[in-house]
Amino acid sequence: MILNKIFKNTLLVLAACLVLSACATKKEVATDATISGQMQSDVYTGTDSVEYLADGVKDRVFFATNESILTTASRETLRAQAAWLRKNSNINVVLEGHADERGTREYNLALGERRANSAKDYLMTYGISSDRISVLSYGKERPVDAGSSPLAWSKNRRSVTVKAN
Amino acid sequence: MILIPIRAFALIEVDITRGNLSPLPLAVSPLSIDDKSRKSFEKILSEENIGSEISVIVENNLRTSGLFNPLSKEAFLQAPDIANLKPRFEDWNLIKAQALITGKVTYVDEKLRVEFRLWDVLSAKEMMALAFTTVPNNWRRVGHIISDKVYERLTGEKGYFDTRIIYVAEEGPKTQRIKKLAIMDQDGANNKFLTLGNELVLTPRFNPASQMVTYLSYFKNLPRVYLLDIETGTQEVVGDFPGMTFAPRFSPDGKKIIMSFAKDGKSDIYTMDLENRIVERITNHPSIDTSPSYSPNGKFIAFNSDRSGYQQIYIMKSDGTNVKRISFGNGIYGTPVWSPRGDLIAFTKLHKGNFYIGVMRTDGSGERLLTENYYQEAPSWSPNGRVLIFYRETKTNAKGEGFSAKLWSIDLTGYNERLVTTPTDASDPSWSSLLSN
Numbered sequence: 001m002i003l004n005k006i007f008k009n010t011l012l013v014l015a016a017c018l019v020l021s022a023c024a025t026k027k028e029v030a031t032d033a034t035i036s037g038q039m040q041s042d043v044y045t046g047t048d049s050v051e052y053l054a055d056g057v058k059d060r061v062f063f064a065t066n067e068s069i070l071t072t073a074s075r076e077t078l079r080a081q082a083a084w085l086r087k088n089s090n091i092n093v094v095l096e097g098h099a100d101e102r103g104t105r106e107y108n109l110a111l112g113e114r115r116a117n118s119a120k121d122y123l124m125t126y127g128i129s130s131d132r133i134s135v136l137s138y139g140k141e142r143p144v145d146a147g148s149s150p151l152a153w154s155k156n157r158r159s160v161t162v163k164a165n
Numbered sequence: 166m167i168l169i170p171i172r173a174f175a176l177i178e179v180d181i182t183r184g185n186l187s188p189l190p191l192a193v194s195p196l197s198i199d200d201k202s203r204k205s206f207e208k209i210l211s212e213e214n215i216g217s218e219i220s221v222i223v224e225n226n227l228r229t230s231g232l233f234n235p236l237s238k239e240a241f242l243q244a245p246d247i248a249n250l251k252p253r254f255e256d257w258n259l260i261k262a263q264a265l266i267t268g269k270v271t272y273v274d275e276k277l278r279v280e281f282r283l284w285d286v287l288s289a290k291e292m293m294a295l296a297f298t299t300v301p302n303n304w305r306r307v308g309h310i311i312s313d314k315v316y317e318r319l320t321g322e323k324g325y326f327d328t329r330i331i332y333v334a335e336e337g338p339k340t341q342r343i344k345k346l347a348i349m350d351q352d353g354a355n356n357k358f359l360t361l362g363n364e365l366v367l368t369p370r371f372n373p374a375s376q377m378v379t380y381l382s383y384f385k386n387l388p389r390v391y392l393l394d395i396e397t398g399t400q401e402v403v404g405d406f407p408g409m410t411f412a413p414r415f416s417p418d419g420k421k422i423i424m425s426f427a428k429d430g431k432s433d434i435y436t437m438d439l440e441n442r443i444v445e446r447i448t449n450h451p452s453i454d455t456s457p458s459y460s461p462n463g464k465f466i467a468f469n470s471d472r473s474g475y476q477q478i479y480i481m482k483s484d485g486t487n488v489k490r491i492s493f494g495n496g497i498y499g500t501p502v503w504s505p506r507g508d509l510i511a512f513t514k515l516h517k518g519n520f521y522i523g524v525m526r527t528d529g530s531g532e533r534l535l536t537e538n539y540y541q542e543a544p545s546w547s548p549n550g551r552v553l554i555f556y557r558e559t560k561t562n563a564k565g566e567g568f569s570a571k572l573w574s575i576d577l578t579g580y581n582e583r584l585v586t587t588p589t590d591a592s593d594p595s596w597s598s599l600l601s602n
Contacts (some may be wrong), residue, residue: 033412041205066471066475070258070432101514101540101558102518103476103499104500104542104543105367105368105475105593106368106411106425106455106456106499106500107380107455107456107469107541109367109388109409109411109412110425110427110432110453111457113293113408113409113430113432114427114430114431114432117430118430121430135408136388137388137409137427141342143339145340145565146340146561146565146566146568147564147565148560148561148565149562
């Protein structure tokens, strides 16, 4: 199946990206014991602040510091979103990209845009037309968690899919 | 405003190239004012004694510079009117003043006339004498202009007191900040909000004439670069881009706006000519290229890019050729801003979890970090290139409480760090050029 093939290729590309980024940079990853279980390799894995577009369709995906690569869990969320969007062809969405507070304002605006586009590209891979998706970056302007901790930052590094109509 | 130089010669000098640990002691005598003038100004301006008020402005400016130590008025032995005619230098010497500022305010033909003199106490000589005539409402500016003249006379460099700051005023919880454009005098007086806070606004920057501002607005949830005329309040979108434009600044001749345009996960640098509306693409790279800033001669552009994997500072010719990375220290670098003197680039650096404001030469050598904190960024130069203003945010506690954002200034020497008082929380400051001359 063509879709299946595209999916495999995407996975390969993503896997390659992950390897590259891991080589290129060493991150300061949070090691605090209290947050283990809610973060994995710097990416938020908990459910605080997560909302649902429909039953079982999470509205957001999370990113590692400075990254816009989708994790396995993020891809799963976006596949569920794509399936829901295919069923509800009258609904358009805005992908709102965000960054944490640990970066300069202007760079973070660009990073939020890059993250939302990363999610957009994945939705498109699953057959959602780009006409139905717009992208909006808030940079670090709209955190969901006001905290100054690695866990709070991880919740804020996100792309949220919002109904546009 | 009319300036009449009376006469001048060179005596005391203040070296501003080093961190000044022993500021020059000087006395700012209240400007003398006759009863009739005092009553006229009181009626027009609701200020009880405008002569004293102007001297307070001068005193505060000089103290804030860190280079001068204005002495307490309580120790002054000579009355303002007599001091302005002929100071008794022994008296001023006694309180250890090395320089003395005196003056006189009069109400003439519905105008404010101010004369002031700068005296060298040790050699008992007049260093400078000037007179101004202006509309009474300009009285605070008179204080700033006197400060600039004294600063220039004693340091040999232009001052920065008759200037304004445009910034973003912030209120409300961190997760739903309300942001407005605001403008104030450099000393915090005359604060005025320019937008209502209905939409998010960021990164305002003055044009060279300090009459226009370019900034980012989320009007109708479409983040775009805007242009605002401060006097008329007229606003317009800059260019017709099919996506987010951000990080705007003026070219040094004020004719172009340089900014980033984000599309498909990539951000590149563009310019738009404000006269003929022609848009030019300056960078074309899959990375994030943003925070562009022209050199004062307009020939080069500094910007930050993550093309090497992380945010670093690059410079290029203004047509986009000869791109060259200049930041090679540990950490990531952003927000390069070219000094008005052209010799330095101020930047924000993130290293080991802390943020620094620093400066480097335009080839990247001679990096100097001026201040370290939990979060601070976005330096903007004083027009004489001696002081940087930036904003700093605090760390919140475990409950996410205790957030604040404030403006701070620091000398190029790394000394004299000061909180710049604003009525609300504040960020993204931009310093105007010198308003007079």
